[in-house]
Amino acid sequence: MTGTDPLLRWRKEFPILEKTTYLISHSLGAMPRRTAQSLQEFGETWATRGIRAWEEGWWEMPVTTGNLIGSIIGAGPGEIVMHQNVSICQSIVTSCLDWNGSRNKLVTEGLNFPSNDYIYYGLERQGARICPVPSPDGIHLPTELLLDAVDEQTLLVSVSHVAFRSSFIQDVAAITRRAHEMGALVIADLYQSAGVLPVDVRALGVDFATGGSVKWLCGGPGAGYLYVRPDLRSRLRPAATGWMAHRHPFEFEPGPIDFADDAFRFLNGTPNIPALYSARSGYEIVNETGVETIRAKSLRQTQRLIDLADAAGLCVRSCRDPRTRGGVVVVDVPKGDEVTRELARREILVDYRPNAGIRIAPHFYTADEELDLVMKEIESIATDPISKRLRNRFD
Ligand SMILES: Cc1ncc(COP(=O)(O)O)c(C=O)c1O
Numbered sequence: 001m002t003g004t005d006p007l008l009r010w011r012k013e014f015p016i017l018e019k020t021t022y023l024i025s026h027s028l029g030a031m032p033r034r035t036a037q038s039l040q041e042f043g044e045t046w047a048t049r050g051i052r053a054w055e056e057g058w059w060e061m062p063v064t065t066g067n068l069i070g071s072i073i074g075a076g077p078g079e080i081v082m083h084q085n086v087s088i089c090q091s092i093v094t095s096c097l098d099w100n101g102s103r104n105k106l107v108t109e110g111l112n113f114p115s116n117d118y119i120y121y122g123l124e125r126q127g128a129r130i131c132p133v134p135s136p137d138g139i140h141l142p143t144e145l146l147l148d149a150v151d152e153q154t155l156l157v158s159v160s161h162v163a164f165r166s167s168f169i170q171d172v173a174a175i176t177r178r179a180h181e182m183g184a185l186v187i188a189d190l191y192q193s194a195g196v197l198p199v200d201v202r203a204l205g206v207d208f209a210t211g212g213s214v215k216w217l218c219g220g221p222g223a224g225y226l227y228v229r230p231d232l233r234s235r236l237r238p239a240a241t242g243w244m245a246h247r248h249p250f251e252f253e254p255g256p257i258d259f260a261d262d263a264f265r266f267l268n269g270t271p272n273i274p275a276l277y278s279a280r281s282g283y284e285i286v287n288e289t290g291v292e293t294i295r296a297k298s299l300r301q302t303q304r305l306i307d308l309a310d311a312a313g314l315c316v317r318s319c320r321d322p323r324t325r326g327g328v329v330v331v332d333v334p335k336g337d338e339v340t341r342e343l344a345r346r347e348i349l350v351d352y353r354p355n356a357g358i359r360i361a362p363h364f365y366t367a368d369e370e371l372d373l374v375m376k377e378i379e380s381i382a383t384d385p386i387s388k389r390l391r392n393r394f395d
Contacts, residue, residue, distance in 0.1 A: 022365075
């Protein structure tokens with residue numbers, strides 16, 4: 001790879017980049033080489049320390065690992081706990097709230113990740129009224145539409161910071177201001193923003209934030225994070241809970257829980273320790289690289305992709321405006337799913353989403369030449385008469 005991009009020094013830390021054009025970090029970031037050592041450390045600790053591992057670090061790991069995320073999203077030490085995934089974190093948050101009263105409205109934006117909505121609609125049986133705010137074009141969601149939907153009956157507003165389908169950045173600060181004026185709480189899903197653009201949960205003012213490891217943070221599967229505004233903690237009593245959330249877990253008291261005062265309050269049962277080992281190398285590397293630096297490169301490379309798509313006459317179905325553009329460029333071509341499969345056969349990894357197109361995600365380890373290559377290949381597959389004929393067989 002040529003060029004003077006200092007971030008390319010990271011390429012040797014990500015084995016998959018040796019053979020594969022890896023443009024899918026919005027879905028599964030590349031595995032850092034040092035993660036294998038970390039997993040080996042887990043095995044050795046278990047094998048040699050046995051049960052003592054709990055008091056030598058494992059017990060606190062959901063919080064100590066969360067601290068590595070805290071420095072990426074602007075949360076303080078001890079403000080984040082790790083769980084298995086976003087869906088669990090969202091379920092814990094919604095289980096803290098009382099959906100029976102007259103303030104029972106949950107506003108969810110139309111670009112939200114569907115898993116979150118599945119959880120919200122499940123709350124209808126507890127009395128929640130779910131108010132979706134659709135996106136007019138499937139790409140953007142004008143902030144005013146969301147602001148208008150929030151009223152005195154709103155209990156929770158759910159917004160993804162960056163939309164998974166179109167990479168549109170939402171004005172979470174404005175939405176939070178409005179929600180707080182109306183006495184509502186806000187949960188932000190940071191999965192598609194943390195690690196690729198600067199996030200500051202305190203500046204945004206959100207009450208809760210969730211996210212996971214496997215995308216821009218280059219961690220392994222099974223590690224999601226939950227941030228709860230520290231001053232809210234004592235008011236919240238999650239119904240989805242467990243013994244780790246107890247003030248004195250090792251007293252094993254029967255009956256209702258006496259919640260811990262710190263972030264352990266939002267834990268439940270035994271944490272997924274190997275997943276935490278597999279997640280932390282990515283967090284360390286993102287911390288070391290710096291999200292501002294990553295964002296500067298991402299803006300330059302996403303613009304390059306857009307320019308290449310325009311030059312090839314391909315349809316861009318994601319945000320163009322750098323102020324609201326996340327880390328992904330979506331290119332819509334006929335039979336995008338099959339084009340994506342052919343790209344994989346050519347060792348170029350991207351993905352395809354219905355009602356969007358081919359999602360292409362450069363990250364800090366991406367070389368400019370890889371962007372040129374993916375666009376050249378998409379153009380050639382999409383216009384190649386032989387592959388066109390082959391593809392017609394699927395019609
Ligand atoms: C914005 C967003 N939220 C949530 C999820 C899913 O989270 P999980 O599988 O951790 O529940 C995804 C992705 O797959 C996502 O892009």
